[in-house]
Amino acid sequence: MIRGVLFDLDETLLDRTRSLNRFLHGQYARFQAAFQHVAPETFEQRFCELDQRGYVHKSQVYSTLLTEWKINGLTTEQLLADYRTSFSDHVEGNACWHAVLIELRKRGYQIGIITNGETAFQMANMRTMGMHSLVDHILISEQEQVRKPDPMLFQRGAQRLALSEEECLFVGDHPYNDIQGARQVGMKTAWFQNGLDWPAELARADVEIDKLADLLSMLDQPSW
Template identity: 45%
Template sequence: MNHFKGAELYIDNVESWEVDTMIKAVCFDLDNTLLDRDRSLHSFLVDQYARLNMFHHVKKDLFMNRFIELDDRGYVWKDSVYETLIREFYMDGHTVEGLLSDYLLHFQNHCIPLGPVEEVLGELRAKGMLIAIISNGYHQFQSDNLRALSIHLYAHTILISESEGMRKPDKRIFQSIAGKMGVQVEECVFVGDHPINDVKGAKDAGMTSIWLRSEGYSVPDHADAIIDQLQELLSVLSEMEQ
């Protein structure tokens, strides 16, 4: 049975899972690792533009491109993005709070997985691996996105930075998730798209780090392995276990 407890999601009777390999847990980033954030955001923006008349004096492509630029891969929170859009596009009478509320309410309806996420997670669980998620971001928003993709059904532990009071690449959040699963950091693999927040952060904490290649980033020197698609993870893990 799955439960939310504070910032984490856990599964009862984890001790009954049998793991015979040195790798006992596979931990994942969320955005642009399990969640195809680029496609999800595009889908949301198409929908928001269509629903809200405030944007219609601005061409859709201009609105969407400017939003994506300001968003900076999700590293700029949307209150700042909408504040700039309101100012630049003269959307008088509309508030940052209203637009942000719309984003928080509707984005989860546009979540698209990055590849065969449930298939990969299902295979990992079938092999007896513990599965964990570490995501920087706001707890309720990221929790809604995890549920939208059904990822919470596969994860033993989920840590979201807002609730933890620390963010990747702080090595303490990686060490914390290993402790919550009852394994050593050396027995964990971390998979993520960001060379610093994910790959270096996990490596500094003592985990094996796997970089999911992402456009716009240089290849990190500290990655133990590099994959181009999520489904390649299974073969990489098999090789590591030999």
């Protein structure tokens, strides 16, 4: 029986693509003097290519951009500092994230978030949205010193909720880091599709959803 729901953050509860686009729009404007010879669309498009959906560190992304566009008078550190301080001003959740968390609480589920990333950065994003106050526990890889898909992080998530792994449902968008990681410790899994294809070589998640609200009807079923 499922008694707790653990969520991934980026591209699951948080609409990272949309948040990133909004942030990049603002960052381009803040540093426009240095990017005069780069069109705003080019800035956003090239950033997203290099960023690989968030899996490449931003110091590497900015360093490459500055080199490619031969920009002097602006440093990787300046752009990275701006990313760290301003991104959270632009965050948006995926549709119904708030209503889903409220309803899960009402139904008595323990709720947690397990995310890879820097602690201060991810906490700022969740605080802006008021998300931190709607969940019981938050595990961030930097603070926990272990990253998804390491089984230890998933096991720790279940421990924090005071549940067994089998009593937890993990909801995430990444086939390996989220679904495979959670499954290997015995959690039930829900893949939030988010427009990606499932890798052919990997066993599929227990359920697949394309909107967070689907979780509510799914958890209603007696088989869960």
